[in-house]
Amino acid sequence: MAVTETPTRERAPEPQAPPAGRPARARHRAGTGLGLGTAMVYLSLVVLIPLALVVWRSMERGPAAFWQAVRTPDAWAALQLTVLASLAVAVINLVMGTVIAWVLVRDRFPGKRLVDALIDLPFALPTIVAGLVLLALYGPSSPLGVDLAYSRAGVVVALLFVTLPFVVRTVQPVLLELDRDMEQAAWSLGAGPWYTFRRIILPNLLPAMVSGTALAFTRSIAEFGSTVLISGNLPFKTQVAAVHIFGQIESDHQLGAAAVSTVLLVVALLVLVTLDLVQRWGARRG
Amino acid sequence: MARYLLRCTALVYLLLLLVLPVGLIGWRTFEHGLRPFVDSLTTPEALHAFRVTIVVALWAVAANTVFGVGAAILLVRHRFPGKRLLGALIDLPLAVSPVVVGLALILLYGRFAPLGGFLERLGVQVIFATPGMVLATVFVSLPLVVRAVAPVLEEMGDEQEQAARTLGASSWQTFRRITIPGIRAALGYGVVLCLARALGEYGAVAVVSGRLVGQTQTLTLFVEERFQNFSEGDAFAAATALALVAVVTLLLTKLLSPKGGT
Numbered sequence: 001m002a003v004t005e006t007p008t009r010e011r012a013p014e015p016q017a018p019p020a021g022r023p024a025r026a027r028h029r030a031g032t033g034l035g036l037g038t039a040m041v042y043l044s045l046v047v048l049i050p051l052a053l054v055v056w057r058s059m060e061r062g063p064a065a066f067w068q069a070v071r072t073p074d075a076w077a078a079l080q081l082t083v084l085a086s087l088a089v090a091v092i093n094l095v096m097g098t099v100i101a102w103v104l105v106r107d108r109f110p111g112k113r114l115v116d117a118l119i120d121l122p123f124a125l126p127t128i129v130a131g132l133v134l135l136a137l138y139g140p141s142s143p144l145g146v147d148l149a150y151s152r153a154g155v156v157v158a159l160l161f162v163t164l165p166f167v168v169r170t171v172q173p174v175l176l177e178l179d180r181d182m183e184q185a186a187w188s189l190g191a192g193p194w195y196t197f198r199r200i201i202l203p204n205l206l207p208a209m210v211s212g213t214a215l216a217f218t219r220s221i222a223e224f225g226s227t228v229l230i231s232g233n234l235p236f237k238t239q240v241a242a243v244h245i246f247g248q249i250e251s252d253h254q255l256g257a258a259a260v261s262t263v264l265l266v267v268a269l270l271v272l273v274t275l276d277l278v279q280r281w282g283a284r285r286g
Numbered sequence: 287m288a289r290y291l292l293r294c295t296a297l298v299y300l301l302l303l304l305v306l307p308v309g310l311i312g313w314r315t316f317e318h319g320l321r322p323f324v325d326s327l328t329t330p331e332a333l334h335a336f337r338v339t340i341v342v343a344l345w346a347v348a349a350n351t352v353f354g355v356g357a358a359i360l361l362v363r364h365r366f367p368g369k370r371l372l373g374a375l376i377d378l379p380l381a382v383s384p385v386v387v388g389l390a391l392i393l394l395y396g397r398f399a400p401l402g403g404f405l406e407r408l409g410v411q412v413i414f415a416t417p418g419m420v421l422a423t424v425f426v427s428l429p430l431v432v433r434a435v436a437p438v439l440e441e442m443g444d445e446q447e448q449a450a451r452t453l454g455a456s457s458w459q460t461f462r463r464i465t466i467p468g469i470r471a472a473l474g475y476g477v478v479l480c481l482a483r484a485l486g487e488y489g490a491v492a493v494v495s496g497r498l499v500g501q502t503q504t505l506t507l508f509v510e511e512r513f514q515n516f517s518e519g520d521a522f523a524a525a526t527a528l529a530l531v532a533v534v535t536l537l538l539t540k541l542l543s544p545k546g547g548t
Contacts, residue, residue, distance in 0.1 A: 031457075032364040036372075039357050043375055046425055050390030051382065057393055096299055103296040107289060115297070117540060118304060124532035124539075125308075126486030127384075128506045129525045132513060136314060136522075137307040144306075161303055193288065222383035224489035225506075229513060242385045242489065249389055249493055258393075261386040268381040 051265070058258035069259035074235040078244035079263060085152065085240065086220035089159040093216045097167020098209055104168070105175040122164045127225025130161050135230050150232035155240060158226040163219050167212035174208040207282050214275045218268045308529065315526040326523035334500055335508040335524070342416060342491070342504060343484035346423035350480050354431025355473065359465070361432070362439040379428045387425045388493020391418060414496035419504070422490035427483040434476030435469050442468045475542040482535035486528060 058066050069075065104116050122130065134157055138148040148154035178201065186196045224242035231238035233247070241260055248257035315323055326332065361373060379387070395402040395412035402412055412418045446468070450460045466473075488506040495502035499511060505524055513521035 032360070032366055035356060035360045035364065036366055039353070039360055039372070042353055046421060047379060047428065048375065050387075050394045050425075051378075053393035053399075054386060054390045096296075099292055100296045100300065103293050107293050109293060115300065117536065118300065120536055120539075121304060121308065121532065124482055124486075124536045126488055126506050126509075126528050126532070128488040128509050129311075129486070129528050129532075132509060132521060132525045133307040133311045133529075136310050143310070157303070161307075164303065218381055222381070222386075224383060224385050228510065242383045245383070245385045245389065246489075246493065249385070249392070254389075254393070257389050261383070261389055264383055264386060265381075272381055 054258050054261050055265070057254060058262040061255070065255065066259050066262070069256045070263055072256065074239070075241075075244060075248075075256060075260050077236045078239045078241045079260065081152065081155070081239070082221050082241040082264075083267070085156050085159060086217050088156055089163055089220045090213045090217040092156075092160060093163055093167045094209055094213045097164070097212060097216075098171055098205065101168045101171035101175055105172060119165050119168050122162050127162060127223070128228065131158055131226040131229040134158055134161060134226070139230070149230055150234060150238055152238055154230040155227050155238055158230050159220045159223055162223055162226050163216035166216040166219065167209060170208045170212035170215070171205055174205055178204055207279065211275055211279065214271050218271050221264055221267060311522055311529065312526055315522045322519055323523045323526065326520040327527060329520070331500055331503070332508060332520070332524065335503050335505045338416075338419075338502065339485055339504040339506075342419045342423055343481060345416075345420040346427060346484045347477060347481050349420070349424050350427055350431050351473070351477055353428070354435060354476060354480075355469075357432045358435035358439050358469075362436055363444060376432055377429050379425050382425075384422075384426060384487070384489025385493055387422055387490040391421055391425070391490075391494050395421065413494055414498065414502060416502070418494040419491050419502060422494045423484045423487050426487055426490050427480045430480040430483060431473070431476035434472050434479065438469050438472035439465075471542055475539060478535055478538045478542060482532060485531055 058069070070079070100119070104112065104119075125133075134154070135149060137144065138146050138154060138157060140147055140149055148157060182200050183196055186200050191199070222242060223240070224246065227240050228243060228246075231240065231243060233239055233243055235244070239247075241264055245257045245260050245264075248254075248260070327336075357372075357376060361369060361376075382390075392413055393399055395405065395418060397403060397406055397411075397413065405412055410417065412421065446464050447460050450464050451457075455463070486506060487504075488510070491504055492507060492510070495504070495507065497503060497507055497511065503511065505528060509521050509524045509528070512518075512524065
């Protein structure tokens with residue numbers, strides 16, 4: 001969660017008081033209040049109150065009922081699958097995303113610009129289309145003869161598809177900015193390629209790799225559209241948490257839906273807050 | 287040697303995960319020519335889905351553009367306690383599952399919810415109707431315009447705005463003549479991203495729309511419903527149409543990108 005900090009420019013003295021009316025500072029402050037109020041009302045009506053109601057609904061009958069709803073066998077299985085699949089997806093993204101970013105920055109081959117442009121496609125493509133597209137290639141009528149439909153591997157492939165850009169796009173700019181003098185210095189002092197990578201490049205890339213991976217993880221645990229078709233929605237086998245919640249809503253089990261939703265919200269927020277703390281710690285350490 | 291190994295690994299991965307699947311669906315759609323594609327997309331249901339999608343997306347983009355510009359100005363140009371918190375709250379929707387978005391909106395705007403019941407008595411149905419779908423779309427694409435505009439506004443500085451004000455321009459004049467031209471490209475970028483997300487949203491809309499065929503069915507819902515009902519041709523055609531929109535979006539964002547198309 002990047003938060004914009006304003007420079008101290010606002011503190012600078014106002015160049016000149018406007019010719020008439022209230023002093024500029026007071027008018028500015030009134031504008032701030034009005035703007036902030038409007039923004040908060042809007043945010044509350046669209047985002048905050050609805051989300052608060054989800055948490056409240058899940059706790060309405062006490063923590064015991066909440067826990068019982070979470071530990072319902074199918075809900076628990078769905079949550080377990082979601083977290084495990086998302087961890088696998090995060091690790092694969094960590095490695096493959098870094099490799100792809102490396103190739104896009106350091107390698108040269110015809111068509112590189114096109115490949116670079118393709119990376120963003122999963123963000124632009126609607127998730128249901130992503131699911132359909134993967135089912136066409138890795139489904140029952142697969143021209144490659146690989147049928148991953150209704151399997152956990154299929155779920156992982158769908159999650160890999162939608163999270164592809166995260167690590168690539170966070171590592172790529174850092175790699176571009178990286179000073180190559182250091183690497184050359186290491187080389188000239190006799191370090192081998194692997195040693196140079198491990199001691200010089202990796203420490204510089206690590207923050208970007210970690211934040212990209214964390215974003216990919218939070219996206220994975222929340223994912224719905226791309227997994228709907230390929231997972232076939234089999235409870236205990238391929239049903240991920242979001243799909244489970246959808247089923248609970250459709251059958252009007254609001255408490256169950258709200259409880260699993262709350263768990264997803266808490267996990268996502270924990271990951272993002274940890275990421276923010278780690279980044280600030282890293283920034284302070286220089 | 288290691289270089290070729292890395293290059294091959296990256297390209298094969300992208301080929302299997304991205305290029306082949308997307309290419310295959312294009313081929314499956316057009317393998318019998320353009321005719322079936324056009325036929326599938328001009329049935330009354332498909333045309334209705336197009337209409338619903340566009341109406342919902344336009345409302346959502348309009349709302350997010352106004353809020354996005356306002357919130358960006360608030361975050362960059364004003365000082366107030368809790369600014370970091372406001373920034374974090376604006377980013378919150380990115381961390382929420384689309385299905386949870388739908389559930390959250392039902393809990394506030396559903397027929398048996400306090401606010402939903404009140405609105406229902408006024409004759410406004412939110413859930414299972416267009417307003418709910420617009421709300422869901424606004425929710426999922428909320429941060430996109432703010433996050434596109436805020437950095438540019440920050441970089442632009444406010445010297446010109448202050449100069450305009452010293453010369454007697456009103457706030458509105460300053461905004462229209464100085465601020466808007468300065469952020470035009472970033473605003474375009476944010477709006478395109480937001481529009482793409484709005485046209486392609488599936489999960490949140492699936493929950494709040496009730497998926498009523500011919501009433502609240504958007505194009506993404508049409509894809510799913512057709513596929514489940516074994517009309518693969520229609521599903522592929524609509525999916526290809528959406529994918530084409532995605533490709534156009536991608537090209538537009540490359541052109542408008544604040545980094546200058548790198």
